[in-house]
Amino acid sequence: MAGLISDPNARGELFSAYLDGELTPDELTLVGELLDGDEESVAQFRALRSVRRAVRLVPELEVPAALLPDGHLGDLLSAYLDGELAVFEHRRVTDHLVHCQDCRDDLHELDRARIAVRSLPGADATMTTEIPAIPQPRRRRRFVVSGIAAAAAALVLVVMTTGGGDDPVFTLDDLATRHVARASAEPGFAILPAGLEVSSP
Amino acid sequence: MANEFTPTWEEVAHRYGRKIYNFAYRLTGNPDDAADLVQEVLLRVRKGLSSYRPGSFEGWLWRITRNAFLDGVRKKQRRPESALPEGDHHALGSSPSPDDVLTSVRLSDDVQAALLKLPYDFREAVVLCDVVGLTYDEIAEATDVPVGTVRSRIHRGRKLLRGMLTWPV
Numbered sequence: 001m002a003g004l005i006s007d008p009n010a011r012g013e014l015f016s017a018y019l020d021g022e023l024t025p026d027e028l029t030l031v032g033e034l035l036d037g038d039e040e041s042v043a044q045f046r047a048l049r050s051v052r053r054a055v056r057l058v059p060e061l062e063v064p065a066a067l068l069p070d071g072h073l074g075d076l077l078s079a080y081l082d083g084e085l086a087v088f089e090h091r092r093v094t095d096h097l098v099h100c101q102d103c104r105d106d107l108h109e110l111d112r113a114r115i116a117v118r119s120l121p122g123a124d125a126t127m128t129t130e131i132p133a134i135p136q137p138r139r140r141r142r143f144v145v146s147g148i149a150a151a152a153a154a155l156v157l158v159v160m161t162t163g164g165g166d167d168p169v170f171t172l173d174d175l176a177t178r179h180v181a182r183a184s185a186e187p188g189f190a191i192l193p194a195g196l197e198v199s200s201p
Numbered sequence: 202m203a204n205e206f207t208p209t210w211e212e213v214a215h216r217y218g219r220k221i222y223n224f225a226y227r228l229t230g231n232p233d234d235a236a237d238l239v240q241e242v243l244l245r246v247r248k249g250l251s252s253y254r255p256g257s258f259e260g261w262l263w264r265i266t267r268n269a270f271l272d273g274v275r276k277k278q279r280r281p282e283s284a285l286p287e288g289d290h291h292a293l294g295s296s297p298s299p300d301d302v303l304t305s306v307r308l309s310d311d312v313q314a315a316l317l318k319l320p321y322d323f324r325e326a327v328v329l330c331d332v333v334g335l336t337y338d339e340i341a342e343a344t345d346v347p348v349g350t351v352r353s354r355i356h357r358g359r360k361l362l363r364g365m366l367t368w369p370v
Contacts, residue, residue: 009356009357009360012356012359012360013352013353013356015356016352016355016356016359017337017352017355017356020330020336020337020355022336022337022352047363048356048359048360048363050363051359051362051363051366052331052359054312054362054366055312055316055327055331055332055359055362056331056332057309058227058309058312058313058332059309060219060223060332061219061222061223061226061232061235062219063218063219063221063222063223063236063239064222064236067214067218067222067236067239067240067243068214068215068218069210069211069214069215089240091244092240
């Protein structure tokens with residue numbers, strides 16, 4: 001036992017474990033004896049205690065809400081519509097949309113805005129993809145829009161915009177169809193959960 | 202046996218997401234790496250929950266977390282950078298007293314910088330103990346080493362930290 005007490009590292013381990021409440025009853029007794037009048041031990045104990053306290057006082061950071069299931073999707077929604085999400089992000093978005101009406105409504109609004117912009121004269125996909133001189137930014141995930149998919153999207157747009165004055169209640173299946181058409185065959189890409197409706201604005 | 206004690210993926214995310222984030226942040230000093238780890242761990246938890254059998258959930262979860270972290274480090278083929286974090290402006294004011302708050306604000310950057318200088322095994326043990334709040338047994342299970350090794354690593358980590366930090370005892 002004397003060897004254990006005289007070894008600074010072993011003594012320090014005891015003090016450290018004592019601070020963490022990890023000692024056996026016998027070790028606890030030993031620590032009590034060490035700290036009873038031995039100045040070197042007391043100084044070592046205080047030093048370890050101050051370090052432990054400093055680390056524990058470092059403020060805990062808040063995890064970004066978007067990483068958690070109930071955090072609303074925010075920027076992910078636009079990237080989702082554009083087929084620009086990584087696989088794990090896509091899964092998180094679809095999971096969240098199942099139970100979050102607010103984000104489904106946001107998705108609906110974003111999609112309407114997106115369609116409106118894309119329907120501006122001279123902004124069709126065929127023209128822009130045929131201008132090779134314009135350098136495209138390097139994107140993390142790039143999906144190819146086929147002519148058929150573009151035509152399908154245009155058809156959906158026509159159907160949507162000619163449906164009359166009342167705002168339609170359409171399902172996420174509609175969005176998913178267009179989304180997947182745009183996103184092509186990205187490995188791991190999944191279709192939205194079926195049967196979910198967004199509310200009319 | 203029914204999985205009545207197995208939490209759902211959403212419960213895991215809410216209960217442990219912040220701890221996982223802080224674990225990674227304190228190990229790397231990098232908020233992006235921390236966010237990546239949270240996503241990766243939650244993905245692995247989601248995949249693994251169906252095969253999880255009720256038992257030491259903490260040990261299971263933190264083993265996944267640690268493995269995901271180390272896999273991420275290997276993928277990037279770099280060691281955690283020693284750069285300081287930008288600051289603790291996202292920090293929550295959870296300290297118990299005003300004095301403690303002031304102390305923590307002043308010291309947190311120093312402590313973070315010192316943590317990043319520790320050898321990985323020591324840093325991991327200290328962070329799991331003092332940031333995450335695991336017991337020695339849980340750390341041993343998560344890191345797959347004996348409890349005695351955990352105890353030694355925590356002490357040696359704190360001893361090295363003490364040498365790097367300069368405030369008066």
